[in-house]
Amino acid sequence: MKQFIFDKTTRRCIGCVEGVFDGYHGQGLLVDADHISPDVETDDMGSLYLSDDGVTVKQDRTAQLAQAKSGRKARIKAEAARLIEATAWKLERARERETAGWGSLAEVDAVLAEREAIRRSSSAAELALDTLTDVASVQAFAWSVDVQVAAPRRLTHKQFLARFSDSEIQAMLKSVADNSPLRPWWERFSLASDISLDDPATQAGAQAMEDAGLIAKGRAAEVLGKAPTQAPVQA
Incomplete structure (x- = not known):
């Protein structure tokens, strides 16, 4: 027997199990596949959610798309943070050189502009992500640092x-x-x-x-x- 597992809080499908699991002690709610309407596409588990009655399983592709976008935006933020952190040594070096008189504010500002370009590119990527209309496109979405930022003078x-x-x-x-x-x-x-x-x-x-x-x-x-x-x- 196939059973689908739904998160108790979000009511979203988080997986499925085969066989009989009496006394299931997990954090999810189990629903037998036989109890789900044939109109519901169970192969697409990410779009399934359990109604408040604890029995009826419905499909919500809009919520699935929103969840996919939210997850991808979180990863974009994390990726941008890593890129900015990777320039920390350049900024520290530029500031030390400027303080010592070996460099100039232009060197510092060049690194600051590089970091700002990452921030603006990631923000633009999130806006572009909002225009996508299907989960597959969201999952395949890639971004790059493509917003040019002029260094302060x-x-x-x-x-x-x-x-x-x-x-x-x-x-x-x-x-x-x-x-x-x-x-x-x-x-x-x-x-x-x-x-x-x-x-x-x-x-x-x-x-x-x-x-x-x-x-x-x-x-x-x-x-x-x-x-x-x-x-x-x-x-």
Whole structure:
């Protein structure tokens, strides 16, 4: 005699047994195959669930699909976590090199962008998974790190100031000393741990200096332009 085992909590089919099992002590509920309606496709056990009456077995492919998606998303998250963890040594090395002065913030940001690409790719994969309409497709679904993420463009204070000439810096310092509207920006600049060239505040400050005549026309765009080429990273 064939019997199907249903989980007591979820009411989902979790397997089947052959033969008579009197006094079954497992955590599931047993239902004889002969008691299941011929209209129910018992070969697809993953879609079977037991009604509250403890007797009637029904088929729920929608719930089966949702369960398959939930399981695959959990695996995608775990896979993404492993990929990110695998870059931990690269991030630690880049930060140590930057602290020691052997590297740059660009090296750190390159690794941060790599890790962010993994996160965004896994999120995109989960969204793509939601569009699938059958369990087989969900089970066969594969993803990869295919979302491109541009690295932040950050500079140290020293690197940022190096983009200005001595005369420009002197003009800025004099303007700040004269209590100009530039002072709040300069104070925020002084307190920042690093300078992001893509930060709206940085861009507004550079443009304000140009508008005030502290730097020549077109210099704001030059100052905010492409960051220096990243130095080769030693393995």
